[in-house]
Amino acid sequence: MPRTRKPTREEIWERRAAINEKARGARLRLPEGIAEMRHALGLSQAEFAKIFSLTTRQVSEMERGNANPTAATLNRIGKVFGFQIGFVPRETSGAASVRAASKE
Structure with missing residues (x-):
């Protein structure tokens, strides 16, 4: 499989x-x-896996939704982007209706 070029720092x-x-x-x-x-x-699955002490298979399975990574693994990956894992409320039609009504 041919390699794509590495992205620039700006990219x-x-x-x-x-x-x-x-x-x-x-x-x-x-x-x-x-x-x-x-x-x-700009990393291959193998490069990404090595950086985060994972196997290429683990990365592949995470990307396909076939893995259950630990909170520690997700935090290690997210830290590079300034993220931490947490709960995010789901948007439901009921919640949206309540919010819309409260703005009136």
């Missing part, structure tokens, strides 16, 4: 900013978030 910062924006809006979800973070850094 990495732009990708990180986009991921941070998604996280702020509670739109960064597992498993896609793991792949997005890896791509933002």
Whole structure:
């Protein structure tokens, strides 16, 4: 499989900013978030795995949603982006209705 070129420092910062924006809006979800973070850094699964003391298989399974990473693993990965794991409330139609009504 041919290697793609490594992103420039500027491209990495732009990708990180986009991921941070998604996280702020509670739109960064597992498993896609793991792949997005890896791509933002311009890393292969093997390179990403080595940095975070994982196996390539673990990275692949996390990205496909077939793994249950520990909180410690998610925190190690997220730390690079300034993230910590936590609970985010789900948006429900009932909650949206209550919020809309309270603005009137």
